[in-house]
Amino acid sequence: MARRIEDDLKCPACLEIFNDPVVLPCSHSFCRVCVQHWWEQKEDQTCPVCRTKCSLINVPSNLVLKNVCENLSQASVELNHMCSLHEEKLKLFCLDHQELVCLICRDAELHAGHKFRPVDEAVKGRKEKLQEALLDAKQRLNDYNEVKDNCKDQAAYIKVQRKQVESKIQKDFKWLHRFLQDDKVARLFAVMEDEQKKTRMMKEKIEALDRDLAALSDVITITEEELTSDPVSFMKNFHTAMTRIQELPDKPEQLPGALLDEAKHVGNLKINVCERMKKEFSYSPVILDPNTADPELRLSEELTSLSCREGQERPKNPERLDCNVVLGSALASGTHTWDVEVGDNTDWGVGMAWGDPCLPDTMLQWSIAFRDEKYRKFADPLGSWNPPVKLQRIQIYVDSNERSVLFSESLTNTQLCKKNPPAWPHLSGNMKLFPYFWTYDEIPLQIIPLARRVTTQSQR
Structure with a gap:
């Protein structure tokens, strides 16, 4: 070839x-x-x-x-x-x-x-099409670079989150350890006191028995000697001897309640500790989700309050909202109630939202708000509304079975408004209900905690 x-x-x-x-x-x-x-x-x-x-x-x-x-x-x-x-x-x-x-x-x-x-001529038209496609490709390249940068930011923020969560867990468990240690010391001290009290009682009882035993032994000895005396002496001392032996103390009784009350000290110990512990902490019906919070918002360490003050660094993850909004954790089917202290905050909104958390721009919400010294309710951002009382603490009641949301003023027990949204979502897949909050004020909106109830039943 x-x-x-x-x-x-x-x-x-x-x-x-x-x-x-x-x-x-x-x-x-x-x-x-x-x-x-x-x-x-x-x-x-x-x-x-x-x-x-x-x-x-x-x-x-x-x-x-x-x-x-x-x-x-x-x-x-x-x-x-x-x-x-x-x-x-x-x-x-x-x-x-x-x-x-x-x-x-x-x-x-x-x-x-x-x-x-x-x-x-053919080249001109196709160049224009190719240039349009090239612009789309460059935009796609920018999109990829933006997503890549966001992924890098999220990867770095995950480490920050881990440190924050670890710090909170360490702090809470340190408190629990200290509480349990103090409770253990108190309970061991109570056992020691009980032991000392019962030991002292037994010592006093034994000392009393020793005295009675000595006296009884003396009577027995003297009586035995009378029985061996000559008849004349016996007859002269008979009444005295009978009186002495008839005045002996009654039969000694066992001391009741002498042993340690083990049932009191160790019975239902764990639940009793919880019963005491419940007075030291509260339960929040709603927990704010920091992954949805606008970077302008600051959330409390317990994730139960929000304010527009010294915003926190947060990456642009898909669930992130803007407009100073944050969502609570998703609500399951059924009824849910939570109270929000608005106090002197002059720029706020609270209520309920629903939709796909990965598509925050498409989410819908029903809320009441206060802005520009005007109250507003539901989906009317421009209109005004005059509630019957000044709003200090808002209660939101959501019933997914009835498909309704009810707003009340907790401090005055005044019902404000009720709504049955026509587009109530079917809770499945990514479609979920969320507690909804926003504020542009430095004064925090605070979710009111509930006392955690631990029910115990005494056993006889």
Whole structure:
């Protein structure tokens, strides 16, 4: 098989037509980039073919080979612009077959009745389409870079979250350990006191018994001596002896309640500790979700209050909301009640939202709000509303079975308004209900805690 001239113009390293060819002292030629890459990889400046050492710092270009390669490339381009059937220049574009053709092809039977456009005109329209597609591709590239940057921010923030959560857990368990340690010491001290009291009682009882035993022993000894005395002495001392022995103390009784009350000290110990512990903490019916909070908001460590003060660094995760909004944890089916202390806050909104948390812009909400010294309710951001009382503590009652949301003023026990939203969601998949809050005020909105109830039943 005849060797083509193109084969002699290919770099031995990359097997492509020479690009900026250089010639080594051993007369072998390579692309400049290929030989540089070879030397960097091998850390040895030798010829890739014959391994001859090359001491040149700047390897000269092979100008003859470069010119031949450029001429060959140009010839290939010109050949590519020719019709393979008629060896004529491709000057037209067939709209029906969507292909380049020459003038002879236009008149051929294969293209009879077809529509044609000059190549330059066809190129213009397609360049415009390609430019539009390129703009979309660049926008997509920007989108990818933005998502990648957000992912990096979230990866870094995860470590911050871990430290925050660990700190909170450590703090809470330190409190629990201290509480349990104090309670243990108090209970052990109570056992010791009980033991000392009962031991003292038994000691006093034993001492009293010892005294009675000594007296009884003396009576018995004297009486036995009377029985062995002569008849005259016996008769003279009989009444005295009988009186002495008849005045003996009654039969001693066992001391009741002498032992430790084990049932009192260890019975239902764990639940009794919980009963005491419940007075030391409260339960929040709603926990704020920091992953939904606008970065302008500051949430309390317990995630039960929010304020627009010294915002916290947060990444742009999909669930993140704006407009100083934060959601509570998702609500299950059934009824839910929570109270929010608004106090002197002058820019707030509380209520219920629903939708897909990963699509926060599509979520709907029913709430009451106070802004610009006007109260507003439900989905009327511009209208005003006059509640019957000044709002200090708002109670929100959600009944997913009845599909209703009810607002009341807790401190005055005044019902404010009730709504049955027509677009009540079907809770499935990502469609969920959430407690809804926002504020632009530094004064916190506080979720009111509930006393945690632990019911115990005494056993007889």
